[in-house]
Amino acid sequence: MTYIPISPHERDEMLKTVGVQTLDDLFEAIPQKHRFPELNLPPALSEMEAADLLGEMASSNENVREHMISFLGAGAYNHYIPSVIDHMLRRGEFYTAYTPYQPEISQGTLQAIFEFQALMSALTGMEVSNASHYDGATATAEALNLAYAQFRGKRKKVVLSPAVNPQYREVIRTYSQGLGVENVGDSASDSALSPEALLPLIDESTMLVVLQFPDFFGRIYDYTKIIEAAHAQGALVCVVANPTALIMLKTPGAMGADMVVGEAQPFGIPLWYGGPYLGFFTTKKSYVHKMAGRLVGETIDSRGQRSYVLTLTAREQHIKRERASSNICTNQGLLALACSIYMSALGQNGLRQVANLCYQKAHYAANELNKLAGFKVHFTEAFFHEFTLECPKPAHEVNQYLLENGIFGGYDLGQNYTALKNHLLIAVTEMNSKADIDALVAALKEM
Amino acid sequence: MATIVEPTIFELSAPGRRGVTMPASDVPETALPPQDLLRSELPLPELAEVDVVRHYMRLSKFNYNVDAGFYPLGSCTMKYNPKINEDTCRLPGFLYTHPLQPIETVQGNLVLMYEMQEWLKEISGFAGVTLQPAAGAQGEFSGVLMMRAYHKMRGDEKRIKMLIPDAAHGTNPASVGMLGMSVVTIPSDERGNVDLKALSAACDDTVVGMMLTNPNTLGMFDEHVEKVIELVHGCGGLMYGDGANLNALLGIVRPGDLGFDVMHFNLHKTFSVPHGGGGPGCGPVGVGPKLVDFLPAPLVGIIEEESEDVPPLYGFVTPKHSIGRMKAFHGHFGGGLVRAYTYIAMHGPDGLKDIAQYAVLNANYLQARLRDTYHIPFDRICMHEFVMEGQFEGSPIRALDISKRLMDYNFHPPTNYFPLIVHEALMIEPTETENKDTLDRFVEALIKIAEEAKTQPELLQNAPNDTLFGRMDEVKAARELVLCCWLPEDYEKIK
Numbered sequence: 001m002t003y004i005p006i007s008p009h010e011r012d013e014m015l016k017t018v019g020v021q022t023l024d025d026l027f028e029a030i031p032q033k034h035r036f037p038e039l040n041l042p043p044a045l046s047e048m049e050a051a052d053l054l055g056e057m058a059s060s061n062e063n064v065r066e067h068m069i070s071f072l073g074a075g076a077y078n079h080y081i082p083s084v085i086d087h088m089l090r091r092g093e094f095y096t097a098y099t100p101y102q103p104e105i106s107q108g109t110l111q112a113i114f115e116f117q118a119l120m121s122a123l124t125g126m127e128v129s130n131a132s133h134y135d136g137a138t139a140t141a142e143a144l145n146l147a148y149a150q151f152r153g154k155r156k157k158v159v160l161s162p163a164v165n166p167q168y169r170e171v172i173r174t175y176s177q178g179l180g181v182e183n184v185g186d187s188a189s190d191s192a193l194s195p196e197a198l199l200p201l202i203d204e205s206t207m208l209v210v211l212q213f214p215d216f217f218g219r220i221y222d223y224t225k226i227i228e229a230a231h232a233q234g235a236l237v238c239v240v241a242n243p244t245a246l247i248m249l250k251t252p253g254a255m256g257a258d259m260v261v262g263e264a265q266p267f268g269i270p271l272w273y274g275g276p277y278l279g280f281f282t283t284k285k286s287y288v289h290k291m292a293g294r295l296v297g298e299t300i301d302s303r304g305q306r307s308y309v310l311t312l313t314a315r316e317q318h319i320k321r322e323r324a325s326s327n328i329c330t331n332q333g334l335l336a337l338a339c340s341i342y343m344s345a346l347g348q349n350g351l352r353q354v355a356n357l358c359y360q361k362a363h364y365a366a367n368e369l370n371k372l373a374g375f376k377v378h379f380t381e382a383f384f385h386e387f388t389l390e391c392p393k394p395a396h397e398v399n400q401y402l403l404e405n406g407i408f409g410g411y412d413l414g415q416n417y418t419a420l421k422n423h424l425l426i427a428v429t430e431m432n433s434k435a436d437i438d439a440l441v442a443a444l445k446e447m
Numbered sequence: 448m449a450t451i452v453e454p455t456i457f458e459l460s461a462p463g464r465r466g467v468t469m470p471a472s473d474v475p476e477t478a479l480p481p482q483d484l485l486r487s488e489l490p491l492p493e494l495a496e497v498d499v500v501r502h503y504m505r506l507s508k509f510n511y512n513v514d515a516g517f518y519p520l521g522s523c524t525m526k527y528n529p530k531i532n533e534d535t536c537r538l539p540g541f542l543y544t545h546p547l548q549p550i551e552t553v554q555g556n557l558v559l560m561y562e563m564q565e566w567l568k569e570i571s572g573f574a575g576v577t578l579q580p581a582a583g584a585q586g587e588f589s590g591v592l593m594m595r596a597y598h599k600m601r602g603d604e605k606r607i608k609m610l611i612p613d614a615a616h617g618t619n620p621a622s623v624g625m626l627g628m629s630v631v632t633i634p635s636d637e638r639g640n641v642d643l644k645a646l647s648a649a650c651d652d653t654v655v656g657m658m659l660t661n662p663n664t665l666g667m668f669d670e671h672v673e674k675v676i677e678l679v680h681g682c683g684g685l686m687y688g689d690g691a692n693l694n695a696l697l698g699i700v701r702p703g704d705l706g707f708d709v710m711h712f713n714l715h716k717t718f719s720v721p722h723g724g725g726g727p728g729c730g731p732v733g734v735g736p737k738l739v740d741f742l743p744a745p746l747v748g749i750i751e752e753e754s755e756d757v758p759p760l761y762g763f764v765t766p767k768h769s770i771g772r773m774k775a776f777h778g779h780f781g782g783g784l785v786r787a788y789t790y791i792a793m794h795g796p797d798g799l800k801d802i803a804q805y806a807v808l809n810a811n812y813l814q815a816r817l818r819d820t821y822h823i824p825f826d827r828i829c830m831h832e833f834v835m836e837g838q839f840e841g842s843p844i845r846a847l848d849i850s851k852r853l854m855d856y857n858f859h860p861p862t863n864y865f866p867l868i869v870h871e872a873l874m875i876e877p878t879e880t881e882n883k884d885t886l887d888r889f890v891e892a893l894i895k896i897a898e899e900a901k902t903q904p905e906l907l908q909n910a911p912n913d914t915l916f917g918r919m920d921e922v923k924a925a926r927e928l929v930l931c932c933w934l935p936e937d938y939e940k941i942k
Contacts, residue, residue, distance in 0.1 A: 001793040003527050003719075004805045005882040011808065014883060018811040018828075023804040026811060026828055027699055029668040034704045036800070040569055044795030047531050054789055058540025060555035065543040068552070072545045075775055082467040084496055086537070092514030093507035096528050099725035101520075101862075104916045105854055107452075107509035109724035115456045118932045122490045128930045131725070134581035137775040145625070167775045174743070174771035178595060178626030220484055248479070250486050263775070273556045274546030274776025276581065276727035276783060288928070294725065298932075299924035302909070302917035306449035311924040317584070317621035318865070322630045327621035330582040330715065334723030335782075341503060344456050345466045347493045353469035364474035382480040403549060411547060434473040 073427020074411035110308035124260040125253025126282035130293035133279030136263025141175035143238035147208035155207035162186040163215035206235040218386035247355035268342030278335040292326030357430035358385035460492035521862035521874025524716035532786035546776040557761035572703025573733030586711025586730030610657040639667035639825035656685035662830035676706040695831035698800025718787035729783025744769040805879035832876035846871035854911035856892035
């Protein structure tokens with residue numbers, strides 16, 4: 001199959017205009033020894049054959065809609081995606097456009113991003129949002145870059161709560177390896193520590209404190225006091241937040257956080273085996289010049305019409321090059337649109353229903369599981385839609401047993417926390433019916 | 448007060464309107480958390496579904512896009528996005544698999560990823576490929592991290608300088624800046640190649656390596672590329688290839704064969720993943736033998752070989768000296784890898800070579816037809832793109848004016864003011880998916896605009912004239928910094 005719309009006759013005419021005989025003549029600058037390699041790739045497929053091949057690959061997976069009951073979360077959540085979202089995303093006007101460098105003919109994308117910024121600010125309780133990051137983990141790493149720039153590299157300590165998603169902490173370490181930054185706070189094996197345990201680590205050399213809300217174990221804390229303590233030392237605080245939880249809970253913005261970041265996949269983006277997802281980054285207006293990523297601002301055009309442009313581009317790589325606050329260029333434009341449509345289509349009312357269903361079902365599941373002999377909800381703190389379940393045997397054995405019963409049990413916390421090897425992180429969303437939950441409880445009762 | 452063309456989603460909101468509703472709860476009710484853990488307000492819009500659809504439909508009509516017309520944005524490879532890719536990436540087996548599922552239940556995904564790694568290795572001539580990076584810039588950052596880790600592992604800690612040509616994309620120096628390394632800029636010579644004299648002088652034992660875009664951003668294949676690589680390797684440095692322009696090289700030459708040590712792919716340029724109005728992209732990285740042990744983790748590998756009737760088991764592996772994880776989970780699987788896999792599978796080896804050949808033919812055809820009207824500072828056979836000057840002697844017209852006027856002719860403008868080494872640069876990349884008629888119409892429009900520049904310059908300076916929106920006041924945007932249509936104190940007004 002080819003998508004090249006040029007006939008052999010037209011090709012020959014064009015070659016003549018260029019002044020060469022054959023297509024191959026265009027490549028004389030390429031070292032001859034390496035020119036035109038034979039590529040050992042499968043022969044080309046027609047569209048029909050490709051559709052079949054990909055169909056077979058996809059259907060060889062067990063998926064969480066058609067085959068399995070799933071209680072997996074830990075950073076990616078199975079939520080209902082209203083039909084209207086994909087109908088809009090499939091419009092070529094949105095998905096086949098580039099980054100809106102020419103605002104006169106890109107107002108659709110620009111206004112959509114502007115609205116995304118506003119929606120995320122409203123959700124997190126912060127003043128400004130950028131146009132997105134690759135995912136929640138890289139958005140968190142960019143918080144470190146902001147803090148580093150804020151203190152001009154003079155403060156080098158980052159206090160990481162052990163209850164921040166382990167993959168996010170790995171990414172922070174990858175990103176910061178050239179900066180001479182010291183990441184502390186998450187080496188303690190005792191993950192049951194409350195956030196107050198981080199307080200002694202926060203001092204005058206601390207540039208950033210990173211917390212998660214609800215935390216990786218599902219727990220909800222009001223971080224106001226720890227944020228005040230960090231501010232007393234001059235440090236910045238970044239809270240990694242779950243957007244579904246923010247529909248119901250006190251915002252990190254209201255707790256005083258300097259940055260609220262996270263993964264917006266729960267808002268209208270499919271699980272897609274891990275990506276692409278949508279990192280969000282919100283902060284206070286005073287940090288906007290240090291923030292990475294694209295930013296859309298309101299203005300007027302030459303005809304006096306309200307319109308939107310990419311603004312503060314002087315922070316960005318194509319202007320500032322090695323002194324840019326980040327190298328980010330392409331972000332997650334189309335998925336920011338998906339997120340905005342999700343929030344708009346559900347609106348206040350629908351979003352509250354989603355959050356309430358998650359909360360109710362998770363608590364029903366926790367209550368029922370807590371009644372089983374040998375099982376116990378591990379923490380006593382309030383939680384939202386994810387909780388830690390202590391099991392009578394290693395979590396991977398429990399999961400293997402559940403898998404044989406058509407259930408993805410939960411995230412095995414023992415992979416990251418040695419003290420929690422018998423513990424599962426169970427996520428429950430509106431997609432889990434009472435029957436699903438009862439099936440999990442029944443299976444574990446039988447185990 | 449500005450005229451409002453389309454209200455914001457907040458302005459369209461009316462209290463009590465209902466959009467998509469969710470089912471009633473089917474479980475016994477649990478009390479909510481204590482009041483002090485709850486939020487008091489949720490200042491989000493209230494709309495019916497039809498309001499939402501009409502809003503986004505209206506917005507969509509404000510966008511220029513590849514489905515509607517020619518988008519010769521240099522360096523961005525705005526090729527046609529095949530529709531079948533939109534179907535394959537939405538197959539339920541891809542959409543609804545959780546990234547933490549047991550590997551036995553996602554072998555379809557893992558085979559796809561494994562084959563994608565193998566195919567990209569074959570296309571580029573590299574020894575290893577990671578699919579993890581989210582976009583080209585993150586791929587670059589991964590590459591620079593690996594270069595740094597390689598020297599560090601060898602105890603060669605004094606290497607802190609990255610050599611970068613003056614024509615490079617801004618992401619190159621920015622990626623280096625994120626690691627606290629310093630950038631040494633290498634000038635281009637009069638044929639648009641790396642200046643070998645300047646390069647020799649810069650090559651010493653403090654060099655981490657060089658980041659070279661080849662074809663470069665002038666659209667020129669560096670005629671001395673092997674010499675450049677030899678010089679960099681000679682001083683102990685590593686060679687980074689910016690794969691943004693790989694579209695011109697498919698089946699033509701493999702960067703790994705030329706001696707590059709590491710290169711990122713832009714699946715959203717070369718392999719037709721749509722740009723989505725600014726992402727998501729997908730930026731896998733290929734590496735030569737020196738760097739395979741440093742690749743980001745995890746990679747997809749065969750963890751149990753096949754036997755008689757049992758296919759191999761695919762799973763995740765971590766390279767020995769991995770620089771770590773670049774993002775959560777495994778890369779832009781659904782929206783990136785599945786689309787690119789579909790595209791490569793449908794092209795095969797000959798189809799890929801056709802892509803490069805026709806991309807280069809189209810660029811040279813435009814260059815040949817525009818040569819007499821616009822000054823082309825580096826004028827030789829180009830690759831997939833070329834750069835011309837958007838200015839005329841004795842005329843106040845600038846590249847920006849020409850770009851804006853092109854909108855009146857219903858074309859997306861080329862990239863302007865890049866690369867930085869050409870005055871009033873207009874960087875034109877037609878891609879292989881444009882037919883001759885479109886190219887001819889584009890040439891005619893540019894020739895007409897060149898005439899207008901002499902006879903009616905104000906027509907260009909005021910352009911665009913025939914679009915829905917005119918030129919934007921960018922200074923006002925930066926000065927007033929209105930970044931949000933909702934602020935806590937405004938909410939009462941909106942309600």
